[in-house]
Amino acid sequence: MAMQVARSIVGIDVAKAELVIHFQGRTLTIENTPQAIKRWLKSLPCSCEIAIEATGTYHMAVIELAHAKGHHIYVIDASRLSSYRKGTGGRAKTDASDAQLLARHLQREKEDLRRWSPPPKAYRTLQTLLRRRAALIKARTMIQQSLSGEKVLKANLTKLISQINSLDTLIQKHLRNTVREAGLCDQVKRCKGLEGVGDLTAYALVMAFLRGDFRNSDAFVAFLGMDVHVKDSGTRTGKRKLTKKGDSETRRLLYCAAMAACKSARWMGVYQGYLDRGLAKTQALVILARKLVRIAFALMKNRSDYVSSPAS
Known part of the structure; x- marks a missing residue:
């Protein structure tokens, strides 16, 4: 019987400019650049297990380079790490302590963690474009609300908004091209068959579906x-709320889709039923958005077309 060899555990706290690394009881800091990361990876033993906190896009370079070298990567959600810190009685939060905590979390909780694997190229492109568009639209709204009352700026504001709209059009063109080049047009079409789901929401649903082999719609x-x-305890029923662990822009698009779907013949009665039960409008829309997600998942999983029928 072959003896299993324990893999070396590494914890990495990420910032835009630097990486703080805990390895074999020691902590070191390197620049968060491909060149520095490649030099550091040469010093590691083979097949290390690396825990790293998700931080926007700043962690992508190190996980992609480390994965290419054959190391096992575990990306830890920030809220999960924060809860783990509290559970261990940690009183300090520094880059060094976080790197050490990540290594400890991986060593003790590895069985419950999922190993990172590179997403398809189309996933990364769609995600980036959707996030860039969300930032663009948010900026447009802020500018319009802030400057629309200034008459002396009206002409310049109109020109600026027109340029922003042109950028939005360009981003949506790139989204369509990405979907076409990746052979995802049929999946997008299936999602768009759902009431309230337009191009952008369909792109977001297909993007999410690309990320993994989900066991079921719950996953x-x-x-x-x-x-x-x-969050219940004894006879006390705690307040329910969304975990909000996934992509925030996808959730926003789905909420907007539910706002449109609730006005359709298919979903109007269902939506009103939730309101009649005493649910707030936001709660009812979230439930409706979740129903749309489950149907979209079934359509993409089975590669079947949507057939509208009275909702149950």
Whole structure:
């Protein structure tokens, strides 16, 4: 019987400019650049297990380079790490302590963690474009609200908004091209068959579906952060709220889709039923958005077309 060899555990806290690394009881800091990362990776033993906190896009270079070298990567959600810190009685939060905590978390909780694997190229492109567009639209709204009352700026504001709209059009063109080049047009079409789901929401749903082999619709809902966090104790029923673990722009698009779907003949009665039960409008729309997600998952999983029928 072959003896299993324990893999070396590494914890990495990420910032835009630097990486703080905990390895074999020691902590070191390197620049967060491909050149520095490649030099550091040469010093590691083969097949290390690396825990790293998700931080926007700043962690992508190190996980991609480390994965290419054959190391096993575990990306830890920031909220999960924060809860783990509290559970261990940690009183300090520094880059060095976080790197050490990541290594400890991986060493003790590895069985419950999922190993990172590179997403398809189309996933990364769609995600980046959707996030860039969201930032652009948010900026447009802020500018319009801030400057629309200034008459002396009206002409310049109109020109600026026109330029922003041109950028939005360009981003949406790149989204369509990415979908076409990746052979995802049929999946997008299936999602768009759903009431309230337009191009952007369909792109977001297909993007999320690309990320993993989800066991069922519950797993897909959880990936999007639309599952419910339950906090009950004894006879006390805690307040339910979304976990919000997934991509925030996808959730926003799905909420907008639910706002449109609730006005359709298919979903109007269902939506009103939730309101009649005493749910707030936001709660009802979130539930409706979750129903749309489950149907979209089934359509993409089975590669079947949507047939509208009275909702149950």
